Amino acid sequence: MDSAPQGLTVEKxxxxxxxxxxxxxxxxxxxxxxxxxxxxxxxTGKTTLLRxxxxxxxxxQGRVTWCxxxxxGIRPQYQSALVYAAHEPxxxxxxxxxxNLRYLVGLKRSVTTAELEAALERTGVAACxxxxxxxxxxxxxxxxxxxxxxxxxxxxWMLDEPFTNLxxxxxxxxxxxxxxxxxxxxxxxxxxxxxxxxSGRLRRLELQ
Amino acid sequence: MWTWFYRLAxxxxxxxxxxxxxxxxxxxxxxxxxxxxxxxxGWAPPDxxxxxxxxxxxVHVPSAYMSLFCYTTxxxxxxxxxxxxxxxxxxxxxxxxxVGASFTVLALITxxxxxxPMWGTYWAWDPRLTSELILLFLYAGVMSLRPAFEDPAxxxxxxxxxxxxxxxxxxxxxxxxxxxxxxxQGATIAKIGKPSMPASMLWPLLMMLLGFMCFYGxxxxxxxxxxxxxxxxxxxxxxxxxxx
Amino acid sequence: xxxxELAGGPEVSAMRAMALVVRRELRLxxxxxEQVLQPLVFFxxxxxxxxxxxxxxxxLLRDMAPGVLWVAALLSxxxxxxxxxxxxxxxxxxxxxxxxxxxxxxxxxxxxxxxxLVSGAALVLVxxxxxIALGIPVAIFPTMLGSLALGTLSLSWLGAIGxxxxxxxKRGNVLVSLIxxxxxxxxxxxxxxxxxxxxxxxxxxGALYLLGSLCVFTCTLAPFATAAxxxxxxx
Numbered sequence: 001m002d003s004a005p006q007g008l009t010v011e012k013x014x015x016x017x018x019x020x021x022x023x024x025x026x027x028x029x030x031x032x033x034x035x036x037x038x039x040x041x042x043x044t045g046k047t048t049l050l051r052x053x054x055x056x057x058x059x060x061q062g063r064v065t066w067c068x069x070x071x072x073g074i075r076p077q078y079q080s081a082l083v084y085a086a087h088e089p090x091x092x093x094x095x096x097x098x099x100n101l102r103y104l105v106g107l108k109r110s111v112t113t114a115e116l117e118a119a120l121e122r123t124g125v126a127a128c129x130x131x132x133x134x135x136x137x138x139x140x141x142x143x144x145x146x147x148x149x150x151x152x153x154x155x156x157w158m159l160d161e162p163f164t165n166l167x168x169x170x171x172x173x174x175x176x177x178x179x180x181x182x183x184x185x186x187x188x189x190x191x192x193x194x195x196x197x198x199s200g201r202l203r204r205l206e207l208q
Numbered sequence: 209m210w211t212w213f214y215r216l217a218x219x220x221x222x223x224x225x226x227x228x229x230x231x232x233x234x235x236x237x238x239x240x241x242x243x244x245x246x247x248x249x250g251w252a253p254p255d256x257x258x259x260x261x262x263x264x265x266x267v268h269v270p271s272a273y274m275s276l277f278c279y280t281t282x283x284x285x286x287x288x289x290x291x292x293x294x295x296x297x298x299x300x301x302x303x304x305x306x307v308g309a310s311f312t313v314l315a316l317i318t319x320x321x322x323x324x325p326m327w328g329t330y331w332a333w334d335p336r337l338t339s340e341l342i343l344l345f346l347y348a349g350v351m352s353l354r355p356a357f358e359d360p361a362x363x364x365x366x367x368x369x370x371x372x373x374x375x376x377x378x379x380x381x382x383x384x385x386x387x388x389x390x391x392x393q394g395a396t397i398a399k400i401g402k403p404s405m406p407a408s409m410l411w412p413l414l415m416m417l418l419g420f421m422c423f424y425g426x427x428x429x430x431x432x433x434x435x436x437x438x439x440x441x442x443x444x445x446x447x448x449x450x451x452x
Numbered sequence: 453x454x455x456x457e458l459a460g461g462p463e464v465s466a467m468r469a470m471a472l473v474v475r476r477e478l479r480l481x482x483x484x485x486e487q488v489l490q491p492l493v494f495f496x497x498x499x500x501x502x503x504x505x506x507x508x509x510x511x512l513l514r515d516m517a518p519g520v521l522w523v524a525a526l527l528s529x530x531x532x533x534x535x536x537x538x539x540x541x542x543x544x545x546x547x548x549x550x551x552x553x554x555x556x557x558x559x560x561x562x563x564x565x566x567x568x569l570v571s572g573a574a575l576v577l578v579x580x581x582x583x584i585a586l587g588i589p590v591a592i593f594p595t596m597l598g599s600l601a602l603g604t605l606s607l608s609w610l611g612a613i614g615x616x617x618x619x620x621x622k623r624g625n626v627l628v629s630l631i632x633x634x635x636x637x638x639x640x641x642x643x644x645x646x647x648x649x650x651x652x653x654x655x656x657x658g659a660l661y662l663l664g665s666l667c668v669f670t671c672t673l674a675p676f677a678t679a680a681x682x683x684x685x686x687x
Contacts, residue, residue, distance in 0.1 A: 018359050019442055054551060057687050058293075076461045080553030088544030094483040095476075103476045104545075107552040109463045290680075345634035352630055356621040365684045366617045370631060373613055373677050377635050380666070384638035387662070388645060 005068035007031040007187060008053065008156060013062030015048055022048050023059070028205055032155070032185040035178060037192055040207035046191040047087070049207070050158050053189060054084050080108060082156040087164070089145035093134030097125060097144040100133060105151045119151040120144070123173060138165040146177065157181060157188040217294040219440045223449070226429035226436075233426035240419030247412030261325040266412060268318035270420040271311045272336070275343060276378070278308025278424065282350065283375035286368025298364035299439055301371065302354065303431035307424060309347040315340050335389035339382045346374045360439075462553035469554045470562035477566035487535055488570045492578055495528040499582045510587050517586035518647035521596070522603070522640055524582070525575055529604055530629050532571040533611040536563065541619045541685065550686055556679040564612045564675070572604030588651065595650040599663055603643040606667040609674035610635055616681030638666060 008030040015023040022045040030036050038046050051057040053064055055071050055078060064071045071078045091100045101116045120126045123143040128136055133144065142165045149157060162174050175197050178188055182201050196202060215221050248266035282301045289297035319337045320330045331337070350367050357363035440446050462469070481488055502520045503513055540546040549559050579600050580593060588596060614632040618624035646659035 016361070018361070056547060056550060076553050076555075079551045080462045082551070084547065084551050086544045086547055088542075090544035090548045092476075092480060092539075092543065092545065094480055099476075099479070103472055104548055104552075106472050107462070107464060107469045107549070107554055342634050342637055345630075349631040349634060352627060353617060356618070356624070356627055362620070362684060362687060365687075366681065369677065369681055369684065370617060373635070376673070377638075380638050380669075381634070384641045384662075388641040 005065075007034075007067070008189070009065045010049070010053055011062050011065070013049075013052055013059035013064070015045065015052060015057065015059050017048070023052070023207075025062070026205075026207065027062075028189075030156075030187050030189060032187055033182055033201060035182050035188045035190065035196070035198060035202050036205055037190050037196055037202060038205050038207065039192065044207040046207055047160055050084070050160050050189065050191055054082060054158055055079060056084075081154055082158055083149050083152040083154040084158045084160075085145050085149050085162060086160050089141045090148075091133045091141055091144060094132055096130050096132055097136075097147070098129045100144065101148055101151055104148055108152060111151060116147075116151055119147040122150060123147040123177075124169075139167060139170055142166055143170065143173070146174065150177065155186050157186065157190075159188065159190045159192075161191055161193070163192055163194065217292075217296050219296060219436050219443070220445045220449075222296050222299070223433055223436045226433045230426050230429040233422045233429060237419050237422035237426055240415050240422060242419075244412045244415035244417075244419055247415060248409075252409045252412055261322065264318050264322045266416050268315060268322060269413060270417045271315040271318060272340060273417060274420050274424055275308055275312040275315050275340065277421075278304050278311060279343065279347065279371070279378065280375055282308060283368075283371040286371045290365060290368050290372075295364075295439065296436070298368065299432060299435040300428070301368060302364070303428050303435050305347060305351050305354075305367075307427050307431070309344065309351065311420075311424075312340055312344045312347060316344065333389070335386045338389070339385045342381050342385070343378065346378070350374065464554070466554060466558045469552070470558050473549075473559055473562035474566045477563055478569065481566075481570045487532075488574060491528045491532040491571055492574055494531055495524050495575055495578065496582065498524040498527055499586065503586075514587040514589075514651070517583070517588045518596070518644045518651060520586060521579065521582055521588070521600075521647070522644040525579070525600060525604060526607065526633070526636060526640060528575065529571060529607045529611060530632060532567070533615045533628055533632070534625060536567050536612060536615040537619045537682065538615075546619075546682065547686065550683070556682060557675045560612065560616075560675045560678045560682070564608050564678070567612075568605055568608040572601075572608050575604055576600045588647070592647065592650040595656050595660070596647045599643045599646040599656075599660060602660070602663045602667045603639050606639050606663075606670045607632075607636055609670045609678075610639075612678040613674055613681060616678040616685065619682070619685045639663070642666065 008028075010026065010028045012025045012027050013023055014021070014025060026045075026049060028036060038049060040046055048057065052059050055064065055075055058072075066074065066078045066081070090104070091097070095103070097120060098113070098116055101119070102111070102113070105111045105116070117126065117129060120129050123146045125136075125140050125143045125147065128140055128144075133141060136144070142162075146162070149159070157178075163171050166174065178190070178196065179198055181188060182198070190196065244266060249263055252263070254260050254262075282304045285297045285301040285304065288294055289301065316337065319334070319340065323332060323334065323337075324330055327334075350371050353370055354360075354363040354367040357366060437446055437449075464472075499520060502516070502524075506512070506516070537546065540549065550556055552559070576597055579597065583593060583596055584590070611628070611632050614628040614635075617631065618628050621627060642659050642663040646656040646663060649659055650656040
């Protein structure tokens with residue numbers, strides 16, 4: 001096996017939002033098969049950290065590397081390899097879940113309707129596949145967003161509060177999906193308040 | 209050579225240099241403007257066509273020139289800030305904007321005052337004045353955009369981008385207004401013609417230009433210090449500087 | 453699947469991605485037809501304001517008609533700009549577009565083109581009605597339509613820059629107009645000038661060529677500026 005560095009590293013990033021020093025020298029490393037949970041009180045910059053790791057936000061200091069290369073040089077390749085699920089489910093209210101997925105996933109890879117339907121089935125919203133998203137509940141929208149994460153088939157998952165608006169079965173679903181992903185040598189960076197029930201491959205990063 | 213460039217990016221350095229440069233700029237500005245005014249108002253002979261009315265060019269032309277110069281400076285500073293992510297460049301752009309806008313207003317007022325003896329009216333949609341007016345609108349756009357953001361860094365970047373887009377459009381706007389004017393104005397309307405310029409008329413103009421340039425330098429240095437203090441108010445060196 | 457190889461970018465070509473974006477935008481517009489119709493109605497209302505406010509004399513009206521038409525087109529295009537990026541920014545889709553691995557410039561081109569199809573192109577189709585109401589001779593309709601088509605296209609690209617810059621600003625409507633209108637003045641000059649010259653019987657070719665070159669200039673450079681503006685918003 002080659003000795004090339006694998007995975008994501010974030011090295012000593014500093015971010016200021018106006019006057020606030022939101023991230024003060026935060027570092028992390030993520031290898032295939034690992035799940036890193038980012039936790040901490042409100043306002044400590046968890047979402048900001050995720051956005052820096054995705055490459056949406058440029059830090060004042062520090063850098064992010066992917067497979068040993070800084071992401072500023074390999075942005076298209078890096079961003080094709082990840083999927084980001086933010087607080088907002090990123091769904092258009094006037095389109096159906098199937099149409100939403102087709103447009104979002106279709107920008108990255110050619111995908112068939114069957115694959116999308118399978119993803120919606122896996123997350124339990126296959127019944128709503130033909131309804132406009134605006135009639136779905138918040139929990140159902142979250143599940144559609146999860147289906148998008150599945151359908152992207154990316155190696156790196158960046159999830160911001162994936163358990164929001166989900167009931168017990170929904171939370172169990174998220175945990176199962178994470179477990180399957182990580183077992184298949186995927187990586188995940190998850191911002192979450194409650195502890196994820198995954199033994200073994202789970203590490204935590206507390207932000208102050 | 210690059211160390212000089214990067215030193216310019218350091219806020220304490222900019223703060224101290226601006227303080228040191230201000231009196232020099234002010235002195236040169238005062239001398240140049242006085243010489244220019246004396247030369248232009250007293251020495252230069254009256255224009256055979258326009259009489260003494262033409263003397264307003266000694267304020268009008270330098271202001272118009274400075275209004276364009278300031279806009280370009282703002283755009284270049286913005287570009288430097290965006291490309292090399294130097295915060296002091298944004299401070300320079302922010303410091304320059306109102307000064308440039310003031311020069312534009314001055315150019316418009318003096319141009320309008322010149323218009324009265326020339327056309328008999330204070331405003332006649334002359335191509336140059338119309339271009340200046342549109343430039344004022346461009347300034348207004350940039351100056352309104354910056355404070356519209358909650359995060360001042362984002363406001364700086366957006367204003368810088370707008371200034372760059374604007375500066376690319378300035379020649380387009382100027383030529384389109386010229387075209388429009390040639391279309392609609394008959395040959396009967398006299399334009400603010402450049403009087404033929406013997407040396408005795410020209411050198412006061414250049415002196416005034418130099419004076420205005422140095423005045424801009426002095427004012428921008430003063431404003432820049434204020435901008436630097438405001439932007440860096442959280443840092444230690446500012447607290448030291450304020451205490452002393 | 454192996455997670456950490458340095459993959460080669462998105463599997464979908466830029467052209468296919470742009471086609472996908474255009475289809476999405478058109479589908480969204482057709483599901484909300486009122487958003488397409490409102491600026492058109494505004495266009496008709498504004499053109500009615502001028503005869504009401506000025507004079508009923510048809511000859512006077514005819515002289516002013518090209519200018520009135522163009523100002524109304526300009527103002528109603530500005531109104532429809534709001535919908536270009538705002539809803540995407542609000543629901544997080546903009547993040548996803550930026551992270552799709554596709555060039556943000558290509559996506560911007562696709563969105564703006566689709567936006568023009570439902571705003572500017574619609575305006576051009578409605579303009580004969582307005583032309584008749586304002587007394588523009590039917591013979592010069594081709595010039596009028598051509599100049600409006602080029603003008604609204606350029607305005608869409610130019611307006612996209614303004615829309616991109618003000619996406620994060622609350623109540624940025626007036627600010628967008630403040631930013632875009634001075635930049636759009638050359639368009640107004642050449643567009644109304646072309647129609648005016650045609651109405652006076654003089655050749656409008658020069659003005660149309662100038663308008664066309666402005667359009668090409670804007671179409672080539674504006675998408676980069678808009679993508680840069682959007683990236684500033686995303687930060």
